[in-house]
Amino acid sequence: MSAEIIDGKSLALKIKEELKKDVQELKNKGINPCLAVILVGDNKASQKYVSFKEKTCKELEIQSLVFKFDENIDETSLLNLIDELNNDPNVNGILVQLPLPKHLNQNIILEKINPLKDVDGFTPFCLGRLLNDNPLFIPCTPKGVIRMLDEYKIPLEGKQAVVIGRSVIVGKPLSLLLLKRNATVTICHSKTFNLPEITKNADILCVAVGKENFINSNMIKEGAVIIDIGINVTKSGKVVGDVNFDEVRQKASYITPVPGGVGPMTIAMLMENTIYAAKLQQRKS
Ligand code: GUN
Numbered sequence: 001m002s003a004e005i006i007d008g009k010s011l012a013l014k015i016k017e018e019l020k021k022d023v024q025e026l027k028n029k030g031i032n033p034c035l036a037v038i039l040v041g042d043n044k045a046s047q048k049y050v051s052f053k054e055k056t057c058k059e060l061e062i063q064s065l066v067f068k069f070d071e072n073i074d075e076t077s078l079l080n081l082i083d084e085l086n087n088d089p090n091v092n093g094i095l096v097q098l099p100l101p102k103h104l105n106q107n108i109i110l111e112k113i114n115p116l117k118d119v120d121g122f123t124p125f126c127l128g129r130l131l132n133d134n135p136l137f138i139p140c141t142p143k144g145v146i147r148m149l150d151e152y153k154i155p156l157e158g159k160q161a162v163v164i165g166r167s168v169i170v171g172k173p174l175s176l177l178l179l180k181r182n183a184t185v186t187i188c189h190s191k192t193f194n195l196p197e198i199t200k201n202a203d204i205l206c207v208a209v210g211k212e213n214f215i216n217s218n219m220i221k222e223g224a225v226i227i228d229i230g231i232n233v234t235k236s237g238k239v240v241g242d243v244n245f246d247e248v249r250q251k252a253s254y255i256t257p258v259p260g261g262v263g264p265m266t267i268a269m270l271m272e273n274t275i276y277a278a279k280l281q282q283r284k285s
Contacts, residue, residue: 003226003252006148012264015147015272016060022275023061026282033278034063035093035119035270036085038078040104041071045231046097053095056267062274065091071101078104079112086114092281093119093274098169116280119273122168130176137273142174144265145206145227146181152254154225157182160201164188164215164242165208170229174206195219207242214242217251226255229262 026033035057039050050066057064067081078096085091094117100106115125121137129136149156161183165171171187179185188198199205199219207215208229220226230242241258249255256262 001223001250001253003249003255004152005249006152006227006254006256006261008144008148008256008261008263008265009259011148011151012144012268015265015268016056019268019271019275020060026275026278027061029282031278031282032063032090033093033275034065034091035095035274036065036067036091038067038069038081038094038096040069040073040078040097041101043099046099050097052267053270056271057274060271062271063090073104075104075108078109082109082112086112086117089281091117092278093117095120095270098122117277119270119277121173121273127168127173130173133180137276138177138269139169139173140269140273141170141208141229141262141266142177143269143273144262145174145229146177147269148227148256148262148265149204149225154204154254156204159183159203160186161204161206162186162188162199162202163206163208164192164195164199165206165229167208170208174208178204178206209242211242212240213244215248216244217247220248220251222251223253224251226252227262228256228258231258231263 023033037050037053039046054064054066085094094113096109110122113123115123118126118137121139126137161178163171163175166187166189175185175187186198188195196219200221202224204225206227210230212232226243226248228241228243232240234240239259
């Protein structure tokens, strides 16, 4: 058996085509959606992600403002900028690219973002709303994963879903979304004992670890659905996920590739959240 590939790239293209129409509808009403992105330091991966976000905004005719700062910027300057963006009626979404340099307190900075503009869904307000089954903005990567599972009509109710990774960006919100869909969710992390025993029980296995070849075919159940959220660059410069794709696809029923799986969906969901922010603020003002 060879798994069906979950084609995130094509699905993201389809979603972006729909979103383009939404943007034009808003523009016809005189609303120009605008996303502000803050990038601090010279992390190469972050620079790449931000340039993808900028490029996608352009495709959809969403205005993007990118604020790039030197590694050494002080916290007060960043907080002042966020304050300005919060108060700027032309800015609908505000995103601070993570990770931030160590001297900056990520919690203080994220908490400064007006939750109505928090298109990443990382403020305590948005995370609390998600925990309370009443989401405002859902973090983009977990939202994209659920959208992919839905597109391929993969049932979640009653299934054993295992999430490896407990980050605020991916693991925790994804676990909540799977739980909301009535999956039985197990969260694993770097201190988990007997990981293969747990992963072998998973009907749906979501991996967000950041280690090449972390999951091999001995760790999965026959017919499992494999969602690879890792993005790693090999010594030879190739982009790969956390899953040994060639080996695991022989045993799985569905699998996401890297690249072309979860990554493009994350950006599509960011665009969706930005358009939603523009609609939301239109209603509030
Ligand atoms: N760093 C890694 N993933 C993300 C993301 O989805 N949003 C932001 N802001 N930073 C990230």
